[in-house]
């Protein structure tokens with residue numbers, strides 16, 4: 001039967017990107033961006049989603065998906081963002097691109113607050129800030145050929161002069177390891193790895209400075225993961241791109257990132273350079289997270305810190321340190337006081353009471369004592385009032 | 401798969417011919433399988449080694465599709481020893497899931513069929529079932545009682561409209577008709593506690609959508625364990641989960657295995673998970689086993705170029721490399737496999753003289769370590785060649801069967817003087 005199938009295989013999937021043949025900048029007008037060391041700065045960003053009551057659609061609470069995070073990313077580097085499912089990584093990524101409104105805080109791109117821009121200004125900025133999604137299957141329009149998917153926005157934003165357009169698209173496709181004849185094909189004709197290449201090409205074609213990669217390889221096979229990671233790294237070098245790389249695969253994050261931020265329930269709990277955070281994690285959550293990474297060596301016996309339970313609801317996070325319900329090192333102040341996010345070693349930030357100085361501890365304890373005292377007093381007062389009321393009632397009954 | 405479909409240009413008559421042939425073959429195989437009155441001597445055999453719980457011997461599982469025969473699993477052999485964990489790794493589409501579905505007889509029928517080989521399941525009394533020939537009615541007893549399965553996406557395998565408790569009860573009722581209602585309830589609670597659900601009473605009355613992914617996977621494990629199976633097949637049990645939850649579930653599986661002393665067949669594409677869990681490792685590529693051995697063999701002395709490539713392409717924490725290795729090219733078209741080494745077109749170490757020959761035999765390079773690559777031809781003893789079945793033979797079988805049936809019918813007509821309808825039922 002096999003002989004009857006005229007199997008014609010037209011192409012090979014894997015064309016390792018041919019780099020550096022034509023530099024992109026040749027086609028592009030010079031843009032003189034202000035030269036500060038940091039491309040992106042996020043200041044105390046918050047994003048709440050309102051919870052509405054089912055009857056009157058009144059807001060009865062908030063899902064605090066991102067609850068005040070701050071970080072900076074240097075030009076041409078990659079920041080990895082890790083954490084459990086539902087901790088707010090994707091929300092953070094989408095918000096800082098202004099794909100949705102911000103609840104509070106600032107996002108400075110090249111020193112300009114994205115959320116203060118007018119529509120026209122934002123439209124001009126759009127091509128510079130791009131995003132690549134996790135699912136290469138649903139993020140491409142099935143009705144457009146690949147050339148159009150990549151080129152649509154290029155024309156809309158006039159990235160290159162008209163006469164250079166065709167050449168430019170071919171060049172971008174080649175840089176991403178796609179063949180020119182793929183232009184006329186439709187997304188469903190491609191494998192997962194190739195589709196992710198198309199997504200990358202679409203983002204890259206707009207000549208961005210900054211790309212948010214939201215789990216770009218999680219849906220792909222190990223061998224294809226390696227191709228895409230290599231491609232992202234190589235493009236970064238070539239075009240001096242800056243990435244925010246969101247993933248829950250820590251070994252991938254370690255490989256690609258220069259700095260790493262760890263999120264828990266809407267907050268950054270630790271941030272440092274990749275080497276530093278992997279060799280010396282400070283926060284108990286980071287330690288647990290890293291100890292959960294399976295190591296491909298059967299003889300490796302690790303001390304695994306198994307976190308009990310799952311992440312609490314962001315609509316109703318625990319008081320004090322949000323991690324205290326699962327933390328093995330939790331002590332008294334953790335349950336009451338929110339730990340400050342501060343620089344513990346140069347460039348190494350962490351939010352945990354274990355790293356408080358003696359004075360800080362005393363201060364927290366003092367505060368807690370006072371609040372407890374206040375509470376007790378309030379309770380006493382309430383009791384007294386109750387007693388008085390009851391006595392009054394009895395009196396009135398007696399009198400009556 | 402869809403990609404291959406697009407690139408196969410079949411004329412209408414070709415396609416028609418294929419589907420006609422498919423129908424002939426699958427009809428024949430289905431008939432064999434549905435024959436509940438089959439003589440036990442046809443499916444009761446004995447194990448090669450009593451220390452194994454399952455032995456796969458040259459298993460071939462094909463899908464008879466309209467674009468041709470997809471050889472999803474083609475001559476796979478490995479053993480699952482008692483009380484041990486066997487990890488199966490490979491790229492997506494290499495036949496890991498199809499292997500496990502063949503053991504469970506849960507293939508999508510009639511397109512998917514085990515067409516050759518033996519899958520022996522120990523009965524622990526010296527006899528064994530050959531699952532390939534076991535009729536569906538007997539297989540229903542085996543599933544759940546002796547083998548059970550945990551799937552990747554727990555939401556799709558739990559029924560959304562029934563409470564968790566009811567779903568576990570149901571499994572117990574099905575397999576233990578002698579238990580009373582209270583006993584079943586108690587056992588369900590015990591199972592839920594065993595898989596580490598703290599609030600068992602609460603979860604008993606919940607619906608699947610009220611649970612998190614990790615909890616659902618725990619419930620699935622509870623269901624799988626409900627009848628003390630001897631083999632648990634876990635197909636990517638943690639792929640849909642977070643690292644921390646993954647660590648919890650792996651911990652749970654490891655502890656449970658010792659508690660109820662059963663074996664685990666763990667399917668995953670994460671080498672880290674395999675290293676942590678497995679005693680033995682089977683590496684599959686394009687429907688065949690390319691290398692197998694103890695975890696130590698595979699991780700410390702990987703031999704097959706594909707295994708080596710797989711190891712190199714995964715980033716490892718603490719190991720800095722500039723660029724990850726990626727295996728060039730892609731898997732050959734499963735409808736039209738070459739007759740030389742399937743990995744040849746992607747292989748870095750290919751030796752053009754030797755590797756252009758026939759598909760390499762399995763070579764035993766140490767007591768536990770078997771590799772299927774020409775580079776090792778003189779490094780050990782040849783233990784076998786996976787016997788693949790040429791497409792033409794599938795049809796011949798059917799012709800043979802038809803002849804036999806006609807002969808039989810004629811005999812029975814002669815003997816009884818009338819056409820006996822049951823005589824049409826094949827026995828051979």
Ligand SMILES: Nc1ncnc2c1ncn2[C@@H]1O[C@H](COP(=O)(O)OP(=O)(O)OP(=O)(O)O)[C@@H](O)[C@H]1O
Nearest residue numbers: 049063065084085086087088089090091092248314
């Ligand atoms: N549009 C929305 N409306 C209401 N809640 C939302 C919305 N989007 C996200 N959330 C909630 O915000 C929290 C953070 O979600 P987010 O998608 O950012 O998580 P994540 O860290 O990216 O997780 P994953 O690893 O699963 O992708 C979750 O609790 C989620 O349910």
Ligand SMILES: Nc1ncnc2c1ncn2[C@@H]1O[C@H](COP(=O)(O)OP(=O)(O)O)[C@@H](O)[C@H]1O
Nearest residue numbers: 401463470472492493494495496497498508734
């Ligand atoms: N129902 C089906 N019909 C046709 N082909 C199938 C079917 N299920 C699986 N296959 C094919 O069998 C091969 C192995 O698939 P599978 O065992 O699911 O891979 P994996 O190793 O990722 O689990 C693939 O080529 C796949 O396309």
Ligand code: SF4
Nearest residue numbers: 321324327334352353
């Ligand atoms: S502040 Fe306390 S509870 Fe929070 S992580 Fe640190 S030690 Fe644990």
Ligand code: SF4
Nearest residue numbers: 741744747755773774
């Ligand atoms: S047989 Fe040859 S082509 Fe195949 S894996 Fe071994 S070295 Fe490579």
Ligand SMILES: [Mg+2]
Nearest residue numbers: 089090091214
């Ligand atoms: Mg997300």
Ligand SMILES: [Mg+2]
Nearest residue numbers: 493496497635
């Ligand atoms: Mg599978």
